[in-house]
Amino acid sequence: MRILSNLAAAGAFQSSGLLDEILSELFEFTSSIMSLNSSGLNELLSKVLSVIKHLLDCSVSCIASSHFTKHWVAMTEIFSQILSSSEDSTGRVVYEASTCITSVLSKVANALKTSDSDTVNTPLMIERSKQILDRAKTCGLMEQLCICLATAGSGLISGSSTMLRTACEACKAIWSLIDGVEALYMKSNPSLFPVTAFRSCSMRRLQIQDRERVSLVGTDSTRMIDAFVRAFLRSKAVQVAVSYCLRQRMETSLQATIQILSRCCLQSAIIPGILCGLPTSLPSTTVVSGGGDGSIVYEIFSVLSLCASLLSKDPQAGETAKTKFANPSLLATHSCLLLAIIAQCFKSSGRNSALFVLTTSMKKQQARLSVLAHHFSSDDGKASLHPHSASAMLALSCILSLECGTPVESSISEVAVPLIPRTATLCEQLKVLDGNGTTKPHNSSGALSYWHGLRDGCVGLLESRLKWGGPLAVQQLCASGIPLLLIELLNHNHQIASAQETASSGYQVGVPSIILQCLEHVETKDLGRPVAFLAKMAGHKPMAVHLVGKGLLDPNRVRRLLDSSSPREVTLDILMIISDLARMDKGFYEHINRASVLEILKDFLIHEDPNIRAKTCSALGNMCRHSAYFYTLLQRHHIIGRLIDRCADPDRRTRKFACFAIGNAAYYNEMLYDELRRSIPQLAKLLLSSEEDKTKANAAGALSNLVRNSSKLCDEIVSNGAMQALLKLVADCSTIALNPSRKDGLNESPLKIALFSLAKMCAHAPCREFLRSSELFPVIGQLRQSPESTIANYATLIISKVGGT
Secondary structure (H helix, E strand, O other): OOHHHHHHHHHOOHHHHHHHHHHEEEEEEEHHHOOOHHHHHHHHHHHHHHHHHHHHHHHHOOOHHHHHHHHHHHHHHHHHHHHHOOOOOOOOHHHHHHHHHHHHHHHHHHHHOOOOOOOHHHHHHHHHHHHHHHHHHOOOOEEEHHHHHHHHHHHHHHHOOOOHHHHHHHHHHHHHHHHHHHHHHHOOOOOOOOOOOOOEEEEEHHHOOOOOOOOOOOHHHHHHHHHHHHHHHOHHHHHHHHHHHOOOOOOOHHHHHHHHHHHEEEEEEOHHHHHOOOOOOOOOOOOOOOOOOOHHHHHHHHHHHHHHHOOOHHHHHHHHHOOOOOOOHHHHHHHHHHHHHHHHHHHHOOOOOOOHHHHHOOOHHHHHHHHHHHHOOOOOOEEOHHHHHHHHHHHHHHHHOOOOOOOOOOOHHHHHHHOOOOOOHHHHHOEEOOOOOOOOOOHHHHEEOOOOEEOOOHHHHHHHHHHHHHHHHHHHHHHOOOHHHHHHHHOOOOOOOOHHHHHHHHHOOOHHHHHHHHHHOOOHHHHHHHHHHHHHHEEEEEEEHHHHHHOOHHHHHHHHHHHOOHHHHHHHHHHHHHOOOOOOOHHEEEEEEEEHHHHHHHOOOOOOHHHHHHHHHHHHHHHHOOOOOHHHHHHHHHOHHHHHHHHHOHHHHHHHHHHHHHHHHHHOOOHHHHHHOOHHHHHHHHHHHOOHHHHHHHHOOOOOOOOOOOOOOOOHHOOOHHHHHHHHHHHHHHHHHHHHHHHHOOOOOOOOHHHHHHHOOOHHHHHHHHHHOOHHHHHHHHHHOOOOOOHHHHHHHHHHHHHOO
8 A cells, every 4th residue: 555655646657547447456455344344454444545545636637537437436335334334433534535535526626617618528528527426416425424524523522633634624525516516517507797697695595496596506506505504503513523624724624614604604594693603593683792702703704814914915924824825815705705695694684783793892893894804905095806805895894784774873883984995995996997998897707706796895885884974975975976987887888879778788788687686685665766677677578588587576576576565666666567578478477477476466456556456457457468378367366356346446547457457358268258247237337438438449349358259148248238338339439430531530439349349249149139129230331331441341240240231
């Protein structure tokens, strides 16, 4: 084993065939040793695994080799056997096995992230990587690594430090597995930030269905993180092991642990509280001191303090740090992002106090907020655009956002206000200048993570300055041109020639989806303007398709916007959006159905506001415009009865749209005829009243649809006077129809629709008999002489069907 180890370290194995042969022998030898089940062989076993790790490192360039996949299968089987053995009291064997797992997974992740799509071997490499990761899923590797972490944590709790290396290596392996799965997903699902991948860290994500929640990292990654979250929540030993990994200040395990915890916070609303040392049963409205000594958040701030020393321009400050990191800026970036995510998760779950993260000690509050400020401030007071600086601004702004509604006199505000950059600095930070001095739009390099842009923190601090600075801060920011700058950041276009171009460029850079996502962060009382903006955009089909694809009709979002606490104008705009989408294309029907709005629309039919009743009738009518898709659902939710009642509504617009909806509900088949039977006297009454012409036309059209698909309702149409009402309407309009000089007056007249309805009724014997015997029937014969060809043709058709002269 020593000979093989020395040869591997010297780079003596250049032949992939030789490596494969040696690895095969070593895996077989390892299985033989383990079959003896003797603790006396642990030293030899750990040495064999160490050599295997060295050889796997040497052969990792051969990921595309089928032999490598075979070796991976053997290694996962051995790892599983080691975990189930009780003969490893020192933890050395499981540590060496973990290093083998980490070695393969980290190299797979790196290969997937750095591979060039133009390289010939790339497709095969991706396929082999997929096989390796598929094997990890099928063998339950994540669950095994969590067991490994729990075993290490149990040893640490008992006072043994021998398991520390194992805990660190297990975290590295877990992160490498998640990283590899995410990298593979992104290979086939590329996303550019923020145009197609903008997304909130809100815990609303937990309410999204699996098919919708994997837009960035994929189902496999989500399931693996779920597995780790379950282990973390159930096992105190796992929590201890994670905490020890942070305390050791080993850069690779620190990075891995922080990355894992960031994703866990997004997966479970309980995790952020545990990281801050809060009781799991604590009500969200109860404010206690969090982030105290010994908590994971305490460790994160300690890491940030160390990174600040290493990144300091003062050489002596860096030399005082006992730990040296190869990349302190990257570690600082991920540490700040974790703090930002924790704060955002607290805010979305109703924990509105920075004390959850900063403790109640003003001294610690000062130290923690200052270390964040140190990362984005330099001696000259200018703000930097480095990722670690931007992430520090984000962390500070997210923590300060927890103080929503807190008076300026609070201890947090006293500490924080002097640390927020000056207005001029914030203004400069929001600008991105290229070589020509013009503003450069956001792109993929302007992202801190899947969820955060490079200037999100700056905008957050701008909000804090506005919140705590009073009227003077507003005046200063307006004088600095901040409002225009914010608008430019939204549309990324300085020279807009027209409103049409505004819409086009805004759509191309994702402004609609950005406005949509902003709704999650806007208080209910302030939803009016952004929703009105969305309603305008939803009237244009390309933008409508874009918005629906981004979750415009997400059930949770729609339920919130149509809630009784929502402003009246928001309710009306959402109803208009539903109505416009339904009118625009039947392809939106399925999305509207998924929004689960029918019960809400049913209640809106008896709303006290006539405008809401009218908009609801219009929406229901358009939901039946293109097909019978909603017929069954209207029946199931007992909506037809209330819709019929709206034909007698005190509001004229509601009556008009109710007739429109009833007509469409009868158009495609007779499914709803029995329920619609009760509408016949209502429609007949509207034809004889002083209604506006459009309402009468809608009522006449509805009656024609009630005989369109069968003769089921013909007797009721005759007995309730509906045909007589149609004939009376025709007679009243006949004078205009027979006058050539008043031809234009027919454009708004309901006469054509009334004649069309009578023509449809003539297909059924009861209706023909009534027409033939009516004293008004001769009027139909006169209309054959109308100068309006459509009217003359309808009249001729009716006469021919009835058999008159």
